Amino acid sequence: xxxxxxxxxxxxxxxxxxxxxxxxxxxxxxxxxxxxxxxxxxxxxxxxxxxxxxxxxxxxxxxxxxxxxxxxxxxxxxxxxxxxxxxxxxxxxxxxxxxxxxxxxxxxxxxxxxxxxxxxxxxxxxxxxxxxxxxxxxxxxxxxxxxxxxxxxxxxxxxxxxxxxxxxxxxxxxxxxxxxxxxxxxxxxxxxxxxxxxxxxxxxxxxxxxxxxxxxxxxxxxxxxxxxxxxxxxxxxxxxxxxxxxxxxxxxxxxxxxxxxxxxxxxxxxxxxxxxxxxxxxxxxxxxxxxxxxxxxxxxxxxxxxxxxxxxxxxxxxxxxxxxxxxxxxxxxxxxxxxxxxxxxxxxxxxxxxxxxxxxxxxxxxxxxxxxxxxxxxxxxxxxxxxxxxxxxxxxxxxxxxxxxxxxxxxxxxxxxxxxxxxxxxxxxxxxxxxxxxxxxxxxxxxxxxxxxxxxxxxxxxxxxxxxxxxxxxxxxxxxxxxxxxxxxxxxxxxxxxxxxxxxxxxxxxxxxxxxxxxxxxxxxxxxxxxxxxxxxxxxxxxxxxxxxxxxxxxxxxxxxxxxxxxxxxxxxxxxxxxxxxxxxxxxxxxxxxxxxxxxxxxxxxxxxxxxxxxxxxxxxxxxxxxxxxxxxxxxxxxxxxxxxxxxxxxxxxxxxxxxxxxxxxxxxxxxxxxxxxxxxxxxxxxxxxxxxxxxxxxxxxxxxxxxxxxxxxxxxxxxxxxxxxxxxxxxxxxxx
Numbered sequence: 001x002x003x004x005x006x007x008x009x010x011x012x013x014x015x016x017x018x019x020x021x022x023x024x025x026x027x028x029x030x031x032x033x034x035x036x037x038x039x040x041x042x043x044x045x046x047x048x049x050x051x052x053x054x055x056x057x058x059x060x061x062x063x064x065x066x067x068x069x070x071x072x073x074x075x076x077x078x079x080x081x082x083x084x085x086x087x088x089x090x091x092x093x094x095x096x097x098x099x100x101x102x103x104x105x106x107x108x109x110x111x112x113x114x115x116x117x118x119x120x121x122x123x124x125x126x127x128x129x130x131x132x133x134x135x136x137x138x139x140x141x142x143x144x145x146x147x148x149x150x151x152x153x154x155x156x157x158x159x160x161x162x163x164x165x166x167x168x169x170x171x172x173x174x175x176x177x178x179x180x181x182x183x184x185x186x187x188x189x190x191x192x193x194x195x196x197x198x199x200x201x202x203x204x205x206x207x208x209x210x211x212x213x214x215x216x217x218x219x220x221x222x223x224x225x226x227x228x229x230x231x232x233x234x235x236x237x238x239x240x241x242x243x244x245x246x247x248x249x250x251x252x253x254x255x256x257x258x259x260x261x262x263x264x265x266x267x268x269x270x271x272x273x274x275x276x277x278x279x280x281x282x283x284x285x286x287x288x289x290x291x292x293x294x295x296x297x298x299x300x301x302x303x304x305x306x307x308x309x310x311x312x313x314x315x316x317x318x319x320x321x322x323x324x325x326x327x328x329x330x331x332x333x334x335x336x337x338x339x340x341x342x343x344x345x346x347x348x349x350x351x352x353x354x355x356x357x358x359x360x361x362x363x364x365x366x367x368x369x370x371x372x373x374x375x376x377x378x379x380x381x382x383x384x385x386x387x388x389x390x391x392x393x394x395x396x397x398x399x400x401x402x403x404x405x406x407x408x409x410x411x412x413x414x415x416x417x418x419x420x421x422x423x424x425x426x427x428x429x430x431x432x433x434x435x436x437x438x439x440x441x442x443x444x445x446x447x448x449x450x451x452x453x454x455x456x457x458x459x460x461x462x463x464x465x466x467x468x469x470x471x472x473x474x475x476x477x478x479x480x481x482x483x484x485x486x487x488x489x490x491x492x493x494x495x496x497x498x499x500x501x502x503x504x505x506x507x508x509x510x511x512x513x514x515x516x517x518x519x520x521x522x523x524x525x526x527x528x529x530x531x532x533x534x535x536x537x538x539x540x541x542x543x544x545x546x547x548x549x550x551x552x553x554x555x556x557x558x559x560x561x562x563x564x565x566x567x568x569x570x571x572x573x574x575x576x577x578x579x580x581x582x583x584x585x586x587x588x589x590x591x592x593x594x595x596x597x598x599x600x601x602x603x604x605x606x607x608x609x610x611x612x613x614x615x616x617x618x619x620x621x622x623x624x625x626x627x628x629x630x631x632x633x634x635x636x637x638x639x640x641x642x643x644x645x646x647x648x649x650x651x652x653x654x655x656x657x658x659x660x661x662x663x664x665x666x667x668x669x670x671x672x673x674x675x676x677x678x679x680x681x682x683x684x685x686x687x688x689x690x691x692x693x694x695x696x697x698x699x700x701x702x703x704x705x706x707x708x709x710x711x712x713x714x715x716x717x718x719x720x721x722x723x724x725x726x727x728x729x730x731x732x733x734x735x736x737x
Contacts, residue, residue: 019356019731022181022348027360028375030178030679035168037064038689039679040078041178041185042397043202043209043343046386046428048083048304049396050148050209054174056187056198057211057224059149059165066236066398067686076237078689081145082396083207084387085306087403087460088231088267089139093131100132101466105527105540108516112447114527117466133466140459142392142403143231143264144238145304146271148209150196151225153282153290161284163225166191178679180379181351183343191217203339204346208303210339216296223290224300226273231264236687238399249287257281257330258289261308272303274333299336350382355420355732357706364725366668369676374702376680377695378420384692385413386425389432389460395692397681404459408476408531409693412645415483416699418490419707421732427487433480433503436462444510451509453477469536472529474514475548478555480507485558490734497565508559511552512577521582524548531607532593544595546584546621550611553578553618558737583620584611590629591621603641606633606650613653616709616737627657634662639671644682644694647674648701655705655719663705663719664726667698700736707733 030041035054042051053060061077068075103116117137118129128134151163174189185200196215202208215222229239230247250261257274258281275281278295291300334342357374359367384395390410394400410429417426433440433454439462440452447453454477455462456470464471484500515522523544529536530545556578563571585595591608592599600608611618612626630653647669654663668674673684674694682694705719706728712718712735720726 019358019729021351021356024356024358024360024371025180025351025375028372029180030176030376032176032678034174035060035063035171036678038078038683039677039681040064040397041176041679042380042383043183043185043200044383044396045202045204045206045346046084046382046384046425047388048202048207048209049383050081050200050202051079051397052185052187052200053079053149054171054176054187055150055189055196056176056185056200057149058147059151060168061147061149063168066689068235068237069687073234074237074240074242076232076234076239076398078398079147080238080396080398081147081209081304082142082238082403083145083304084389084396086143086145086267086269086304087140088143088264089141090135090231090233091265092135092139096132096135098136098464098466100130101136107526108518108523109448114447115464115466115471117468128466136463137457137465137467138233138402140461141231141233142238142399142459143267144229144399145269146302147225147227147229147239148211148300148302149225150213151223151290153221153223153284153292161282161290163223163284163288163290165225180375181347182340183347184340191215191222196222199336199340201336201340201343203334203342205342206303206334207305208301208334208339210299210301210334210336212297212299212336214297218293218296218298221292223292224298225288225290226260226271226302227285227289228260228262228271228287231267232399233402234399235402236399238403244286247287251283251289253281254330257333259330260289268307270305270308272305272330272333274301274303274330274335275299276336301333301336301339303333350422351378354378354422355703355734356730357702357733358729359727361727361729362725363727364664364721366664367726370668370702373676373680373695373698376676377699380680380695381413381416381692381699382422382425385696386417386428388428390414390429391692393688393692394690397690400688401457404457404465406457406470407454407479408456408473409645410476411479411482412693412700413696415486416696416703418486419700419703419734419736421490421734423487423490426483427499430480430483430487430500432460432462434500437502437506439463441506444513449510450513451511452503452506453510453514454480454507468539469529469533472527472536472539473531473533474524474528475531475551477507477511477514478551480504481555481558481562485562485737486734489737494565497562501562501566504559504562508556508571508574511556511559512571512574515552515577515581518582521580522577523582524552530594531610532601532605534601534604535594538596541596542594544582544584545593546591546608547593547611547615549581549584550615550618550620553581553620554615557618581620584608586622586625589625590632591625602633602636603638605643605646606637609633609653610649613656614649617656617711623657626653627659630654630657630659630662634666639669639673642671642673644673644684644691645697647671648694648697651701651719652704655701656709658718660717660719660721664721667701667705703733704736706730707735709736 058079064078066076232240247264444453455464457465488496651667681690
């Protein structure tokens with residue numbers, strides 16, 4: 001146990017025992033009253049997620065909007081139903097290839113072809129100019145699998161059964177509770193004065209949602225509606241409800257339920273719906289069914305699966321299907337009680353098996369809020385960031401960047417898992433790099449480099465997106481090395497070495513070959529866009545960003561150590577580059593962002609700070625100069641232009657510099673991009689209303705601040721003030737490199 005300001009001495013691993021995990025988690029149970037448009041709740045398992053409004057279902061999607069950048073297009077909704085396998089592409093006018101978006105750039109080693117975009121940057125994002133650019137950026141896009149909400153159904157003589165959502169004005173006395181210990185959302189409210197209760201839960205290992213609705217209104221026409229949209233190419237809208245003719249929903253009746261075969265162009269998936277006795281399933285529209293009940297209680301279980309296999313998953317995460325070619329059996333769906341029991345077993349194991357940090361006895365008034373953020377971030381990243389693909393910035397709640405994920409953000413989504421004793425949750429997505437390794441090798445080969453060059457903004461196939469920014473970023477290149485090293489350290493096993501060796505070594509081979517020789521050492525760029533993307537318009541001249549230089553040095557040295565552990569000889573070129581990278585310049589006593597004018601723009605990410613913090617110490621960086629740089633940034637930066645992960649990143653820099661008070665102040669700095677909603681999400685903008693890199697970064701920073709790094713042996717809570725205002729108990733954390 002580690003207690004800042006006095007108390008028991010930590011054991012040799014810096015761990016403690018005896019934190020009451022149940023009490024720690026329960027005191028941050030989420031409770032909401034009424035419609036909070038920015039703060040819906042989710043249940044999920046990393047592979048599948050269902051997000052609900054105050055009714056425990058998706059009854060009022062328009063009240064939880066997500067704007068598209070620039071106000072273009074129909075707004076999306078935060079109330080998504082998404083999976084890792086659910087992707088869709090709109091047919092193009094003709095086949096498009098990245099070669100149609102390529103442009104030749106001058107580099108120190110000669111001309112190199114880069115995927116680019118003729119449309120340039122604007123205040124609302126990146127504007128494609130050609131049909132090829134637009135299609136390649138928009139496809140494939142993550143799909144909203146279906147909307148499940150309450151409706152009032154009536155039978156008319158002319159139109160048959162008509163189902164309409166309740167008017168939000170009918171809603172009263174609404175209260176909602178997310179039990180983090182069991183993963184159950186309990187919602188109670190009144191519709192026109194009549195009580196309604198809804199319980200919502202997700203199976204921890206299968207793409208199965210289960211809901212239980214209790215109300216006298218069920219016998220008077222209240223029903224559960226399941227509807228299916230077309231896919232959307234919009235930035236933040238995963239569902240297009242305007243094209244019912246562009247897709248099909250084939251209903252297959254079954255005993256106590258039905259299955260629905262969904263076909264959207266080349267995308268096919270199946271939905272199994274099971275109901276309890278007394279319920280009926282009515283097909284009332286082309287893509288719409290309702291579940292009615294003659295009783296005051298109904299349970300509905302909905303299972304999703306890719307392909308025409310309604311209840312099975314080739315990955316082993318779904319339900320077994322005895323006959324994959326015959327009619328589906330709804331009987332194979334678990335009951336509501338089965339799903340609730342499975343969730344009730346899973347989440348206590350999750351909370352008890354990983355690390356814990358307790359701050360409740362601190363005298364600093366911010367401790368309660370920080371502990372809340374820490375607990376809720378563990379739940380949210382397990383739901384949204386622990387799947388078989390790197391997550392999009394908004395997880396499985398809603399689309400951002402058309403649902404495509406950003407590999408430079410993968411560290412921020414998942415690095416905390418091994419630090420908090422849950423390496424297996426990161427390994428689910430870390431294995432994806434091996435799957436796209438041939439494509440990454442081909443990108444490097446086409447550009448004349450060795451190894452593998454990882455893309456930036458991608459879908460499951462790993463294909464780069466046309467952009468004046470993404471293809472020129474390089475700070476995602478060492479990420480697989482860092483992430484694999486965290487897994488290796490936390491599992492203390494050679495299995496990780498062999499599992500990720502190809503990815504680690506290919507990453508390093510590209511890094512060593514990408515640099516160019518010159519005065520003062522090996523150089524990065526041009527062309528190049530640094531992590532601080534403010535310099536994107538000058539990508540043809542940017543060189544030697546401070547952060548990337550340090551990351552290159554550290555990553556190559558780690559990869560070299562992997563070679564030794566694998567029994568391979570030292571790679572001379574890696575050693576040569578790591579030892580002889582150009583040193584970042586020092587201007588007016590501080591590190592600039594880049595080594596060409598304008599050197600530093602005080603906006604976006606203050607990335608030069610992360611060369612000593614996010615990146616473990618290297619001989620390229622002088623800590624005294626970095627301390628001065630930290631002070632300069634804290635005094636001059638435009639905080640409104642930063643992003644949620646900047647605050648934990650700054651806290652990591654301050655921690656490694658021994659600036660404890662600065663570390664905690666940076667982590668909790670009051671700024672629009674550093675706010676955390678009642679549901680625990682880190683809100684950024686109206687078009688990016690949740691931001692999982694902020695949650696993951698928070699957990700990584702707290703791990704470093706509480707447990708420290710390899711150089712902090714015997715140094716309690718290196719990132720928390722030692723003046724007695726903070727009492728920090730932790731157990732199960734692993735040290736940062």
